[in-house]
Amino acid sequence: MTNLFNKTALDELGENKKTWQDKFDKSKKMENKSYQTLSGIPVKPLYTPADLPDMDVLQDLGFPGQAPFVRGVHPTMYRGRTWTMRQLAGYGPPEETNKRYKLLLDEGATGINGIFDYPTLRGYDSTDPVAQADCGRGGVAIDTLEDMRILFDGIPVEKVSSSLVTCQPICNITVQSMYFANAKNRGVDLNHLTGTSQNDFLMETCMATAPGVLPPFASFKLSCDAIEFCAKYAARWNPISFAGYNYRETGCRADQEIAFVIANAIACIDEMLSRGLDLDSFAPRLSFFLNGHNDFFEEIAKYRAARRIWCNIMQNRFKTKNPRSQTFRFHVQTAGVALTAQQPLNNIARAAYHALAAVMGGAQSVHIDGYDEGLCIPTELSAITALRSNQILQLETRVTQTIDPLGGSYFIESLTNQLEEKILNIIAEIDQLGGIVKATETGWIHNQVADASYEYQQAVDRGEIPVVGVNCHTMEDEVLPIELFKVPETLDIQAQKLARIKKERNKDEVQKAIADIARGCEKNENLMEIIIDAVQSFITEGEITDVLKSNYGVWDPPLF
Amino acid sequence: MQNKKRVLIARLGMDAHWRGSVVVARAIRDAGFEIIYLGNQTPEAIVEIAIEEDVDIIGLSTLSGNHLILAPKVIELLKTKKIDDKTVMIGGTIPPDDVPILKKAGVAGVFGPGSPLDKIVEFVAKS
Numbered sequence: 147m148t149n150l151f152n153k154t155a156l157d158e159l160g161e162n163k164k165t166w167q168d169k170f171d172k173s174k175k176m177e178n179k180s181y182q183t184l185s186g187i188p189v190k191p192l193y194t195p196a197d198l199p200d201m202d203v204l205q206d207l208g209f210p211g212q213a214p215f216v217r218g219v220h221p222t223m224y225r226g227r228t229w230t231m232r233q234l235a236g237y238g239p240p241e242e243t244n245k246r247y248k249l250l251l252d253e254g255a256t257g258i259n260g261i262f263d264y265p266t267l268r269g270y271d272s273t274d275p276v277a278q279a280d281c282g283r284g285g286v287a288i289d290t291l292e293d294m295r296i297l298f299d300g301i302p303v304e305k306v307s308s309s310l311v312t313c314q315p316i317c318n319i320t321v322q323s324m325y326f327a328n329a330k331n332r333g334v335d336l337n338h339l340t341g342t343s344q345n346d347f348l349m350e351t352c353m354a355t356a357p358g359v360l361p362p363f364a365s366f367k368l369s370c371d372a373i374e375f376c377a378k379y380a381a382r383w384n385p386i387s388f389a390g391y392n393y394r395e396t397g398c399r400a401d402q403e404i405a406f407v408i409a410n411a412i413a414c415i416d417e418m419l420s421r422g423l424d425l426d427s428f429a430p431r432l433s434f435f436l437n438g439h440n441d442f443f444e445e446i447a448k449y450r451a452a453r454r455i456w457c458n459i460m461q462n463r464f465k466t467k468n469p470r471s472q473t474f475r476f477h478v479q480t481a482g483v484a485l486t487a488q489q490p491l492n493n494i495a496r497a498a499y500h501a502l503a504a505v506m507g508g509a510q511s512v513h514i515d516g517y518d519e520g521l522c523i524p525t526e527l528s529a530i531t532a533l534r535s536n537q538i539l540q541l542e543t544r545v546t547q548t549i550d551p552l553g554g555s556y557f558i559e560s561l562t563n564q565l566e567e568k569i570l571n572i573i574a575e576i577d578q579l580g581g582i583v584k585a586t587e588t589g590w591i592h593n594q595v596a597d598a599s600y601e602y603q604q605a606v607d608r609g610e611i612p613v614v615g616v617n618c619h620t621m622e623d624e625v626l627p628i629e630l631f632k633v634p635e636t637l638d639i640q641a642q643k644l645a646r647i648k649k650e651r652n653k654d655e656v657q658k659a660i661a662d663i664a665r666g667c668e669k670n671e672n673l674m675e676i677i678i679d680a681v682q683s684f685i686t687e688g689e690i691t692d693v694l695k696s697n698y699g700v701w702d703p704p705l706f
Numbered sequence: 707m708q709n710k711k712r713v714l715i716a717r718l719g720m721d722a723h724w725r726g727s728v729v730v731a732r733a734i735r736d737a738g739f740e741i742i743y744l745g746n747q748t749p750e751a752i753v754e755i756a757i758e759e760d761v762d763i764i765g766l767s768t769l770s771g772n773h774l775i776l777a778p779k780v781i782e783l784l785k786t787k788k789i790d791d792k793t794v795m796i797g798g799t800i801p802p803d804d805v806p807i808l809k810k811a812g813v814a815g816v817f818g819p820g821s822p823l824d825k826i827v828e829f830v831a832k833s
Contacts, residue, residue: 264719264720264721264722264770265720267722268720268722270720275748276719276720276748277719277720279718279719279720279772279775279776280719280720280721280770280771280772283770283771283772284722284770284771354722354723354724355722355724355745356717356720356722356745356746357744357745357746357747395723395725396723396724396725397725397729483725486819486820487799487801487818487819487820488819488820520799520819521799521801521819522771522799522801523771596728596729596732599725599728599729600728600729600732600733603729603733603823604823607822607823607824613820615820616820617822626801626802630801630803633771702745703745705724705728705743705745706715706728706731706732706741706743
């Protein structure tokens with residue numbers, strides 16, 4: 147394949163560009179400031195073919211559904227199937243969240259996206275003295291298999307695809323096991339289940355962390371146990387969703403977001419191969435979760451660059467010929483950090499731009515944030531409005547008609563190339579540090595993210611990054627135009643259920659479950675294979691955590 | 707060294723977000739104060755360490771919504787122990803309606819979403 151542009155044409159273009167450049171440079175209308183993307187790539191006022199003199203359309207872009215998948219992972223993209231509208235939901239006891247799931251499905255959501263409360267994500271029972279103040283907050287409380295039964299009661303788990311935002315492996319190993327055990331109890335074959343669990347060790351040890359978490363090696367092991375389990379028994383389940391979204395929320399830049407998810411995925415693949423699994427038995431199920439942030443064009447370039455990098459790594463580093471193992475599939479959530487508590491209705495516009503970029507970038511599924519999320523978890527009105535924004539984007543704007551509509555744009559292609567280079571440099575650096583688990587143990591990742599978030603906040607404070615309603619166009623004595631969500635009573639409900647279950651359950655079965663898990667830890671067996679049976683005894687999440695922590699120890703992440 | 711104000715920064719309860727607390731801690735440190743960064747802690751541990759480390763200011767951070775339960779608890783424990791030389795401030799997703807409740811409980815500074823770092827540093831300097 148030859149270049150699109152010949153030298154004569156480029157030369158002629160260059161001469162004409164000079165004429166424009168002279169006028170541009172002499173104009174007095176321009177502010178004297180530096181223009182760059184949020185990750186620091188310089189941005190020119192105009193791009194021309196001269197910015198892509200060597201672009202090889204076949205090699206560098208390919209066609210949708212063809213390597214290197216820059217233009218999309220499916221040949222038909224949104225013509226064949228539009229993105230899944232997967233709105234995040236979860237609060238209070240499972241009885242309440244079950245109602246919200248049903249409401250969203252009734253209103254046209256096409257998948258469930260379930261978030262769990264802080265104690266559940268950290269592996270604690272609702273009634274644990276250190277957890278009580280956070281019970282039911284930020285997500286739904288799950289303590290035993292009975293809660294999982296209630297959460298999905300009346301929802302056809304064999305048909306609806308469910309994303310479980312079990313960010314932390316210590317939570318995932320139990321909660322995904324409960325989801326699977328509940329499906330089994332309802333007579334559903336695990337191989338028929340579709341969905342995703344988040345299950346990202348960086349979430350536990352670096353991004354959403356606290357003192358006394360599992361050490362990185364142990365958290366990573368639990369995460370890999372779920373990947374291995376699904377490769378063997380739940381073929382359509384995505385057992386991990388590398389949570390670049392949260393890395394970004396914690397403060398990193400677009401280039402770091404992609405580099406960290408891919409470095410994480412490389413580590414998982416290495417581990418799976420060392421466990422003797424065939425690459426193509428699990429690689430097609432590795433999925434990604436990305437952030438839709440403010441820099442519109444950089445975000446689009448980010449999604450496209452991620453696809454090319456992943457394809458090249460899978461082809462060249464891991465030598466797979468299977469196209470399904472080469473496709474970077476991802477869910478996007480609009481940036482929570484970009485939302486403001488001030489003038490909250492402005493967030494509807496913000497999130498719509500974020501989602502538009504995600505769709506221009508070929509996302510497989512999209513969640514749009516509620517306008518009130520700078521203040522609280524979404525009210526019913528805010529959740530429905532967010533879903534409607536997603537539906538308006540899909541049904542009214544006609545963006546679904548053409549695949550990769552910005553492909554070939556001199557600017558977008560140039561930005562995609564430059565971002566790719568930055569990302570590859572970070573991945574190489576992590577390789578040199580000994581991989582993502584090592585880079586986490588030493589605190590390197592923590593420092594990188596903290597540095598980036600501090601720089602960002604300082605730029606906001608200096609006014610270099612405008613935030614409408616916060617550092618410009620502010621309103622004095624603003625009265626909130628919205629009702630805020632109140633978390634329903636949760637602790638009492640969970641405490642009563644736990645007391646009843648602990649009285650009624652068979653103590654010998656619970657003891658056996660504990661002994662089985664402890665033995666699995668000692669013998670380094672796959673713990674999901676054990677816990678999926680153990681949860682049938684109504685052992686609590688906190689009881690499982692105790693066994694895991696007493697075997698693996700705890701770790702204080704080097705945050706500051 | 708002895709004249710340097712000492713500021714403890716802790717995240718309340720199980721809250722998982724550390725970005726705000728670390729960014730604020732860095733800004734306070736860069737302004738010349740001493741930081742004792744705890745990560746997540748219970749109110750009991752926060753008060754105990756605040757006394758042990760002889761800090762002047764206790765900075766609490768939370769985005770989980772637990773602020774109305776755990777921040778007043780910190781104040782209560784300080785009162786029980788008859789400690790009155792420590793200022794308590796809080797930052798995070800604090801809805802406007804909760805600000806007067808926290809202030810009434812004895813939290814001297816409340817910094818909601820969008821608070822500029824220099825305002826927080828200024829508060830520390832003046833306390």
